[in-house]
Every structure is written in C-alpha cells, then in structure tokens.
Amino acid sequence: MVERIVEAGRTVLARDGYARFATTRVATEAGISPGSLYQYFRDKEELLGVLMERYWAEAGDRVAASLADRLAEPPELLVPHAVDALLSALEQDSRLLRVVVEEVPPSFHEDHLHRLRRRVRDLGAAYLAARAPGRPDGATRAWVLVSAMEALSVRWILDRPAVRREELIEEITALVTPYAFRPEGS
Structure with a gap:
C-alpha cells in the first residue's frame, strides 16, 4: 500500500505541481480513501519527504x-x-x-x-x-x-x-x- 501511495504521490506532484499537491488528490489517484492514506502518512509533508x-x-x-x-x-x-x-x-x-x-x-x-x-x-x-x-x-x-x-x-x-x-x-x-x-x- 505504501508503494501504491508513493507512486500516486509522484504522479500527482508531476501532473499537478507542488501548489496543488494534496493528500486528497493522492488518495484519489491511488484509489483509496484519505483515511487509508493517513494510516501510512501523517500528512502531506511526510508523504512529500518520502517522495523526495x-x-x-x-x-x-x-x-x-x-x-x-x-x-x-x-x-x-x-x-x-x-x-x-x-x-x-x-x-x-x-x-x-x-x-x-x-x-x-x-x-x-x-x-x-x-x-x-x-x-x-x-x-x-x-x-x-x-x-x-x-x-x-x-x-x-x-x-x-x-x-x-x-x-x-x-x-x-x-x-x-x-x-x-x-x-x-x-x-x-x-x-x-x-x-x-x-x-x-x-
């Protein structure tokens, strides 16, 4: 699941840019609920840190x-x-x-x-x-x-x-x- 979220995060960041990078967009791209994303990442900043x-x-x-x-x-x-x-x-x-x-x-x-x-x-x-x-x-x-x-x-x-x-x-x-x-x- 972490890999799925990270890959979705990469896609969203590359497609939408930093200003529009949001956990809700990442969750949608990954095909999961935002709540599921938060089971693996505290917030957008933690996810972005892992992506980088x-x-x-x-x-x-x-x-x-x-x-x-x-x-x-x-x-x-x-x-x-x-x-x-x-x-x-x-x-x-x-x-x-x-x-x-x-x-x-x-x-x-x-x-x-x-x-x-x-x-x-x-x-x-x-x-x-x-x-x-x-x-x-x-x-x-x-x-x-x-x-x-x-x-x-x-x-x-x-x-x-x-x-x-x-x-x-x-x-x-x-x-x-x-x-x-x-x-x-x-």
Missing part, C-alpha cells in the same frame, strides 16, 4: 550503477559516459524534475539532493585519486565537476535549448576533462 527521498535516491542509484563498472576507463571514455548517465537519471521523469527544482521548497529535498551529489562526488574523487595519486585536490575537483555537470544537465532538461543531447555531452566533456585532468600546478 526516493526520487533523489533513485537518481543516485541509476548514476552510481551506470558508473560503478567504468571507473577503470580512461577519462575520454568515462566523462561522456558520466554525463550521459546523469542525463538519463534526471530525464527519467522530467516533469517531476521540473516541479522538484522549480516548485518544491528546498527544505523537502535539499538533504536528499546533497546525498546524491555526495555519492557521485565520492565516485569522482575516487576516480581522480586513482588517476593522480597524491593530489590533494581530488575532492575539490570532484565537487566542481559534479556541480557543473549537474547544473548543465538540469538546465538542458528543463530549458530544452536547440542543442542535441550528443552535442551537450560533447560540450560538457570538452569543458570538464581538461579541468579534471590538468597537470598539477597549472
């Missing part, structure tokens, strides 16, 4: 799964694959992404988004450390890289500029690869 936690965890799982077996690849192969994995994870439900980014108050999702960023950043830092052992700035570079790739990916999905996906991947790769793998001291 799951949304960002699923995105993180997709990115991590896509990258986990590729950490031995050279940068020219790993970086475009990482960008593609991030785009795929965020595109999974672009309507919901728009609502989450543009409407849902950050207090409901910022901790979950930070966990996703940390997961991807940790993978990036491990990769950078393996490629350049002893460099003290791997975590910093990983943060910059993840932040840049995320921002560009989200904006591309939401803005839908006249840029093909393949072009975006090429451009982000051209942007981040020299930065990520520049020689020490440069």
Whole structure:
C-alpha cells in the first residue's frame, strides 16, 4: 500500500505541481480513501519527504550503477559516459524534475539532493585519486565537476535549448576533462 501511495504521490506532484499537491488528490489517484492514506502518512509533508527521498535516491542509484563498472576507463571514455548517465537519471521523469527544482521548497529535498551529489562526488574523487595519486585536490575537483555537470544537465532538461543531447555531452566533456585532468600546478 505504501508503494501504491508513493507512486500516486509522484504522479500527482508531476501532473499537478507542488501548489496543488494534496493528500486528497493522492488518495484519489491511488484509489483509496484519505483515511487509508493517513494510516501510512501523517500528512502531506511526510508523504512529500518520502517522495523526495526516493526520487533523489533513485537518481543516485541509476548514476552510481551506470558508473560503478567504468571507473577503470580512461577519462575520454568515462566523462561522456558520466554525463550521459546523469542525463538519463534526471530525464527519467522530467516533469517531476521540473516541479522538484522549480516548485518544491528546498527544505523537502535539499538533504536528499546533497546525498546524491555526495555519492557521485565520492565516485569522482575516487576516480581522480586513482588517476593522480597524491593530489590533494581530488575532492575539490570532484565537487566542481559534479556541480557543473549537474547544473548543465538540469538546465538542458528543463530549458530544452536547440542543442542535441550528443552535442551537450560533447560540450560538457570538452569543458570538464581538461579541468579534471590538468597537470598539477597549472
């Protein structure tokens, strides 16, 4: 029943937006009474918190799964694959992404988004450390890289500029690869 309610909540949030997100709409979408919904969730805020936690965890799982077996690849192969994995994870439900980014108050999702960023950043830092052992700035570079790739990916999905996906991947790769793998001291 919890899964049914959560899935209905996702549908309502993506379709109707945050302002119209209500437990009565979720209950109707789930085919249950509001009273039944309240047996599992205290209120709209608790349900929204679970939705955000799951949304960002699923995105993180997709990115991590896509990258986990590729950490031995050279940068020219790993970086475009990482960008593609991030785009795929965020595109999974672009309507919901728009609502989450543009409407849902950050207090409901910022901790979950930070966990996703940390997961991807940790993978990036491990990769950078393996490629350049002893460099003290791997975590910093990983943060910059993840932040840049995320921002560009989200904006591309939401803005839908006249840029093909393949072009975006090429451009982000051209942007981040020299930065990520520049020689020490440069």
